[in-house]
Amino acid sequence: MKKKIKFGIIGCSRIAESSTIPAILESKIAEIEIIGSRTTSKAKKFAKKFNCKKYGSYEDVLNDNQVDAVYISVPVGLHEKWSIRAAKAGKHILCEKSSTTSYESAKRMVLESRKNNVRIMEGFMFRFHPSIQKVSELINKKTIGKIFSFQSRYGFPAISKKDIRYQEKLGGGILNDAGCYPICASRILFNEEPKSIYCNLITDKKYKVDEFANILLEFKDGKIAEMNVGYGLFYQSIYEVWGSKGVLSLFRAYNIPADMSALLEINTEKIIKMKVKPVNHFKLMIDYFSKEIQMKSKSNFNFEEDLLKQAQVIEAARKSNKEKRRIKISEII
CATH class of the missing domain: 3.30.360.10 (Dihydrodipicolinate Reductase; domain 2)
Structure with a gap:
């Protein structure tokens, strides 16, 4: 596994801007590869602010072969759509809470992740x-x-x-x-x-x-x-x-x-x-998720089962x- 987990950002939200992206930048085992938004102008604005060379649409993030994992920070009602697309693209998924709008939706998200051998975790930083x-x-x-x-x-x-x-x-x-x-x-x-x-x-x-x-x-x-x-x-x-x-x-x-x-x-x-x-619990979350993907450490909870139970x-x-x-x-x- 690569030395650092390369993240693609799907959704330029307030929490992404104020907390999660800065936490990824602070991490020693993760980094930002590309930032995606609904509009090129917003993606460009975020990329400039966080000194990220690549930006584009959500599809651009999923099509980027350098991306190991995505952070999904779109509205809750869109989490399923982009989590499933990310799983099919072979990307690990850190999904903002709440994971989705129904239990059936959560089951579809986890099923697709397991089918494509990628991990999905709900982002409860606390x-x-x-x-x-x-x-x-x-x-x-x-x-x-x-x-x-x-x-x-x-x-x-x-x-x-x-x-x-x-x-x-x-x-x-x-x-x-x-x-x-x-x-x-x-x-x-x-x-x-x-x-x-x-x-x-x-x-x-x-x-x-x-x-x-x-x-x-x-x-x-x-x-x-x-x-x-x-x-x-x-x-x-x-x-x-x-x-x-x-x-x-x-x-x-x-x-x-x-x-x-x-x-x-x-x-x-x-x-x-x-x-x-x-402490920066967003950074702790990023590091924990990244280490699990890298298989450098074993999580004390099962990401997918916990998402489903929640x-x-x-x-x-x-x-x-x-x-x-x-x-x-x-x-x-």
Whole structure:
């Protein structure tokens, strides 16, 4: 395998510009080969900003024989189309979250990747931050005793109604945008899959996209995960894990800037506050993905299976909201 993984960029999004492309440039084992956009002018603008010699359309990226992997950062509703095309072109795929708009779609994406012997990973950068690893370590050490619940709030001030997240056909809405984070975090920290879900989505009547979500996941042995996400709210990015002997709280849990320390609070009658040193979790994600492709290290989770399990839970959330009842995850097949 080549010394560095050469990335092609499919989609010149805000997150690509602010975080993922800079992370690839910072990496010692990955580099940008070509940048693709819907318009040549935007691709050229990004290429100039990031000192990339090659730019063009999405098809140009897929037709480039130098490209080992693609980073897909188009709207959620287009993830399946470009992931399948990338797989058929023999490119490994780092796909922005949420992976897609349905469980059936996720199965098609993974099937095509496996058929073409390429890897596909959903881009949850927070899972690579040492803060969640520290929380997992404390849980495993029984620092707060037997775990009972996970509670999370993730939301932001109002976004423009012209934003793609308000376009139903492009997979907009708070569930795909932010609800996916605490769902993923609860699965990681409980180290198991939920048994059932209840989800209530509050939808903008004009744009027909969900702006707020209240979600309850049930796990085995009575464990629960509660989460509230939304637009037009005071910024929150926090989760707490409550056990028989204490509570673990992580502040700025999901999208933490590379120059900010994560604050972890351990409350077991006495309160201990711990700072986790600043790191670029986007770079950690890029390196982790690249090393797996290079076979330099073995991932502690299966990319494809994790993408499918996450998509299955989110599909169950949609079904719960539509049918106004608790949905067993096993109903989603």
